[in-house]
Amino acid sequence: MQTCPESSDGPSIIVGAVEDAHAALSANPGTPLPPACVLVAFGDVHGAVPDSISAHALAIATELDRRGTASKDLFTSQVVLLSRARRFADASRAYARLVAVEPQPPMDVAKLGLTAAREQGDTATLIRMLGTLATRPGAPQAFRTERSVLTQAKALREAIVEARGIVRQNPKYLMGYPSLVGNFGTLGWADSVASYARRALAQGATRASLTPALGTYVNSALRHSLLYSSAYGWETPIRNAKTVDAALSTPSTKFLVASLIVQGVDPQLADAGALIKGASWRPLSSGAAAQAQAAQNRAAGCQRLPAIAESLDVAAAQLRAGGDKYPGGGVDQIVGGLNAERARISELQQICPRQP
Numbered sequence: 001m002q003t004c005p006e007s008s009d010g011p012s013i014i015v016g017a018v019e020d021a022h023a024a025l026s027a028n029p030g031t032p033l034p035p036a037c038v039l040v041a042f043g044d045v046h047g048a049v050p051d052s053i054s055a056h057a058l059a060i061a062t063e064l065d066r067r068g069t070a071s072k073d074l075f076t077s078q079v080v081l082l083s084r085a086r087r088f089a090d091a092s093r094a095y096a097r098l099v100a101v102e103p104q105p106p107m108d109v110a111k112l113g114l115t116a117a118r119e120q121g122d123t124a125t126l127i128r129m130l131g132t133l134a135t136r137p138g139a140p141q142a143f144r145t146e147r148s149v150l151t152q153a154k155a156l157r158e159a160i161v162e163a164r165g166i167v168r169q170n171p172k173y174l175m176g177y178p179s180l181v182g183n184f185g186t187l188g189w190a191d192s193v194a195s196y197a198r199r200a201l202a203q204g205a206t207r208a209s210l211t212p213a214l215g216t217y218v219n220s221a222l223r224h225s226l227l228y229s230s231a232y233g234w235e236t237p238i239r240n241a242k243t244v245d246a247a248l249s250t251p252s253t254k255f256l257v258a259s260l261i262v263q264g265v266d267p268q269l270a271d272a273g274a275l276i277k278g279a280s281w282r283p284l285s286s287g288a289a290a291q292a293q294a295a296q297n298r299a300a301g302c303q304r305l306p307a308i309a310e311s312l313d314v315a316a317a318q319l320r321a322g323g324d325k326y327p328g329g330g331v332d333q334i335v336g337g338l339n340a341e342r343a344r345i346s347e348l349q350q351i352c353p354r355q356p
Contacts, residue, residue, distance in 0.1 A: 185217030234264030254323030275301030
């Protein structure tokens with residue numbers, strides 16, 4: 001493909017163009033390559049594209065870069081592909097090159113740049129990027145809030161050191177625990193939030209005295225799911241939320257667990273659906289071998305559905321146990337998402353018994 005994809009070109013055409021180009025490149029290092037807009041289109045393909053094909057697309061992007069291509073499309077594709085490969089340092093460099101030619105990249109690409117900076121612990125770059133993104137029309141408050149937290153991180157850690165010293169000397173000093181829970185929560189440190197919540201309760205602190213402080217962790221976790229979820233898995237955030245909820249359960253912590261589960265189910269169902277229905281990027285094929293592979297893929301996808309459905313049951317139970325009383329808003333949205341994901345599972349389950 002030597003031109004940009006047409007709007008009518010489906011995923012299979014785009015993936016096929018990438019695979020053809022990579023095969024040609026492997027056979028002849030000097031072969032003409034597709035324009036970078038093909039790689040941008042590839043980055044928009046959904047449905048569990050194998051890592052091997054993403055690696056082929058990245059190899060093409062690398063070769064285009066080596067040949068002197070310098071364009072918005074190339075840098076955009078590099079940010080996406082390098083983030084998928086979890087090469088965050090390289091993704092950050094690609095993002096810096098992108099904003100040099102396109103100061104306002106698409107928000108989904110900008111979030112990948114944020115995640116890359118965060119994964120490297122590059123707080124200075126993260127603060128600068130958040131400040132820039134916060135000025136864009138329609139930017140969510142989360143950008144400004146996260147920037148504010150990061151600029152206060154040093155002061156928060158100093159307050160933590162002071163409060164820890166006080167409660168270490170006098171574990172019965174109950175006034176120190178809400179400060180610790182709140183400051184650790186603002187930083188998003190789930191294990192420390194849970195640890196000091198348990199210690200406080202053991203020393204006689206009331207749940208009511210700790211609940212407002214616990215809200216800082218909930219807000220932090222929800223904010224991070226919005227800003228950084230594009231390039232990390234959901235297992236760790238969900239596990240952290242459950243840890244905090246086990247230490248001190250409130251409507252807010254239960255809502256958080258339910259929210260993260262529902263958000264995390266979406267990519268799982270996309271992967272399972274691609275196996276069950278047949279990936280949209282995979283060209284249609286026939287013959288006994290193709291039929292056998294389709295059956296194998298469908299069986300593998302169908303085997304994933306019970307665990308996904310069970311996780312949604314956990315989310316629903318969290319809402320029934322008090323999460324639906326979360327005062328921060330968003331309950332209806334999570335309930336709607338949960339119902340939508342259950343409908344997707346039901347649709348896929350009806351396909352499972354069929355022969356490919």
